[in-house]
Amino acid sequence: MLREFGAPLAVEELDVADPGRGELLVEIDAAGVCHSDLHYLRGDLRCPLPVVPGHEGAGRIVALGPDLREGFAVGDRVALLWRPNCGRCRQCVAGRPIMCEYGPVQAASGGLLDGTSRLSAAGETVHHLLGVSCFAERVVVPERSVVRVPDDVPAEIAAIAGCAVITGVGAVLNVIGACLGDAVVVIGAGGVGLSAVMGARAAGATTVVAVDVDADRLALARRLGATHVIDGSSSSSSSGSSGGDAVEQLLALVPGGVPWVVEAVGRPETLASAVAMLQPGGTAVAVGLGRVGQSVGIPVNDLVQKQKRVVGSLYGSSIPQLDLPRIFELYRRGALPLDELVGERFALEDIGAAFEALEHGSVGRSIVVPAREGVR
Structure with missing residues (x-):
């Protein structure tokens, strides 16, 4: 968790609320360490504090909120999107979901699409970064912030595909x-x-x-x-x-x-x-x-x-619900050798070392994995 711009990240126990209407609880399997995260940590880019960083992740659904529309089920593997789309605003209807009018609102509020957070620490509100916050074991996200991942696509590939690759x-x-x-x-x-x-x-x-x-x-x-x-x-x-x-x-x-x-x-x-x-x-x-x-x-x-x-x-001027499946298929065919992008793996408890590697110009995308997975 980041409590002050420029300060080291701290690993803390948080309370995660149940998913609300149209939301999912996702257990994180892998999270990429992106340079944009470093901008937030330094304060070059601003967000409400305290916040759980991380916007490039993948995992599996472990709980469902009410009134889902996209047919998700517990156990589905998903990649997370840091730029969700409501599907109803002018930009979404015009075929530009990355320009969704709710995206900047969510980013500025530090909440989910309704502007509220599902994270807290001893009663204190903790904010979401770009509606994702995947440097964690579990996160609540809107169902429009995920895309299904084929079973033969590794979690680390799905994670980086949701940000660096699609961009x-x-x-x-x-x-x-x-x-x-x-x-x-x-x-x-x-x-x-x-x-x-x-x-x-x-x-x-x-x-x-x-x-x-x-x-x-x-x-x-x-x-x-x-x-x-x-x-x-x-x-x-x-x-x-x-x-x-x-x-x-x-x-x-x-x-x-x-x-x-x-x-x-x-x-x-x-x-x-x-x-x-x-x-x-x-x-x-x-x-x-x-x-x-x-x-x-x-x-x-x-x-x-x-x-x-x-x-x-x-975000690659993309329509993620269409473009991510295309990227996964190109990867499966060998047209996108994404495994070459994956660098060193770090346990969640060692996330500070992951950012040190990023600052020192590490080659390949560092991957943060939860302790239950181990570091492969």
């Missing part, structure tokens, strides 16, 4: 679409960026360039399908290009620029670099979240005269 793969499949024969650049080789690399290959890109400052992450990007890698901290790339920064290296590799760049870092300078890498008419897809209040400077005439575009993509 990166979705940015390609839902925003870029089919890109047969195209070149795609992905800036940032964390969980989201590596997922975008896999998504680009699955979508037909023949040239996929991964950009990062960590050699181990770039090596993993290679294994996941990147045809070229650029070390943004040095003056040379593995493709043989040399001299200058990442933009110069990319333009030496692909003269004239590329049609698509996915920016998965969330820094103003990397988004500006993404635009500079584009060919005329190209599109930069902004995926990485920055700090609140950050802005980016982009030459206006570069956008106008070269008709470049910058588009945002939250």
Whole structure:
């Protein structure tokens, strides 16, 4: 539990209320450690305190609330969604469930869809993070915040699929679409960026360039399908290009620029670099979240005269109830080698060490598992 921004996480015993109307009690089997969680811990992103962090999880249903509509049963395996959708607001009806009007309300309230919490400690209200709070043994979530998981998909794969993977793969499949024969650049080789690399290959890109400052992450990007890698901290790339920064290296590799760049870092300078890498008419897809209040400077005439575009993509611009089953099927077919994304496993009691690994640039997605599962 997080009681103060910047303070260490504490493992505490909490009371979990029974699931209410349209809600489920889920026993957590695995939870991914996402950089967004670190932003909340540091206070770069804000939420009501005290709060149970964690928004990338998977488990199985152990109890049902009344008035369920989606046919869930005790024992169903599910992936959790940190951006639920009500199915009734203007955005949901228009086919943009990730823009559901209830999402920001839930995030700001620290509760579930009705704004109230199911967590407490000695009578004190404890808040949910993004309606999930999966750094726990059990959580109550709305039924619209889960998607069924096939029995042959491991829990850790289901967990990361619900955030990092759907964000990166979705940015390609839902925003870029089919890109047969195209070149795609992905800036940032964390969980989201590596997922975008896999998504680009699955979508037909023949040239996929991964950009990062960590050699181990770039090596993993290679294994996941990147045809070229650029070390943004040095003056040379593995493709043989040399001299200058990442933009110069990319333009030496692909003269004239590329049609698509996915920016998965969330820094103003990397988004500006993404635009500079584009060919005329190209599109930069902004995926990485920055700090609140950050802005980016982009030459206006570069956008106008070269008709470049910058588009945002939250949560892969996805419809999770449709896109997660598609991701699971691509994984089962071997088209998305998601096992490569899974890094070190930590017991829930050692969650502090998991975040230390994240801060030190660990390769792969750290996974937190409850004590009953052990650390495999």
